[in-house]
Amino acid sequence: MDYYSDHIKTLIDELGRLPGVGYKSASRLAFHIVNMPQEGVDRLVDSIRNAKANVRYCKKCCTLTDDEYCPICKSPGRDASTVMVVENSRDLAAYEKTGEYHGLYHVLHGAISPALGIGPADIRLKELMQRLETEQISEVIIATNSSLEGETTAMYISKLIKPAGIKVSRIASGVPVGGDLEYIDEITLLRALEGRVEL
Ligand code: ZN
Numbered sequence: 001m002d003y004y005s006d007h008i009k010t011l012i013d014e015l016g017r018l019p020g021v022g023y024k025s026a027s028r029l030a031f032h033i034v035n036m037p038q039e040g041v042d043r044l045v046d047s048i049r050n051a052k053a054n055v056r057y058c059k060k061c062c063t064l065t066d067d068e069y070c071p072i073c074k075s076p077g078r079d080a081s082t083v084m085v086v087e088n089s090r091d092l093a094a095y096e097k098t099g100e101y102h103g104l105y106h107v108l109h110g111a112i113s114p115a116l117g118i119g120p121a122d123i124r125l126k127e128l129m130q131r132l133e134t135e136q137i138s139e140v141i142i143a144t145n146s147s148l149e150g151e152t153t154a155m156y157i158s159k160l161i162k163p164a165g166i167k168v169s170r171i172a173s174g175v176p177v178g179g180d181l182e183y184i185d186e187i188t189l190l191r192a193l194e195g196r197v198e199l
Pocket of ligand 1: 058059060061062063069070071073074
C-alpha cells in the first residue's frame with residue numbers, strides 16, 4: 001500500500017541513502033523540504049550542486065578544498081617538515097580545532113579494510129609516498145582512528161615509510177578504541193598527539 005505521492009517516496013529513498021539517515025529521519029526531512037518556501041529549497045539544491053561541482057582535492061595533502069591547494073598547505077606559517085596522516089577531512093578539522101598542531105596533513109580518504117575489500121591502492125597512499133620523495137619531511141604522525149581498519153592502515157604505512165629513514169609515530173591510545181577522531185574532545189586529541197610513540 002502506497003500512502004505517499006511517488007515524488008515524496010523518491011525523495012525519501014534518496015535522503016535515506018545518506019549515511020546515518022534512517023527511514024524515519026528521511027521521511028521527516030522529505031516532508032520538511034516539501035513544506036519549505038521555494039527559495040529555501042533552491043538554496044539547498046544550489047549548495048549541494050555547487051559543493052559537488054567546485055570542491056576538489058588539494059594537490060598536496062588531498063583534503064577537500066575550493067582551490068588547487070588548501071589554506072593549510074598554502075600557509076607559510078606551517079611546519080612543512082611534519083605531516084599528520086588522517087583518514088578524512090573531518091579528522092583534519094578536529095585537529096585544526098585544537099589550534100596546537102602546526103604541521104601539515106595528509107588525508108587518506110579512507111582506511112585499509114580487507115573485510116570491505118578496501119586495499120592500499122583505494123586510499124590516497126600513493127600520493128603520500130610521492131610527497132615523501134619530493135618534500136623535506138622529517139616526521140610522519142599517523143593519526144588514523146583506533147579501529148581495526150585504522151590500526152591496519154597505521155601498521156601498513158609505518159612499514160612502508162620506515163625504510164626511507166623518516167621518523168614515524170602513532171598518536172597515543174588516549175583516543176578510545178573504535179573512536180572516530182571527529183567526536184573526541186580537543187584535550188584528548190592533544191594528549192594523544194603529545195603522547196605519540198615512535199613506531
Ligand atoms: Zn592541502
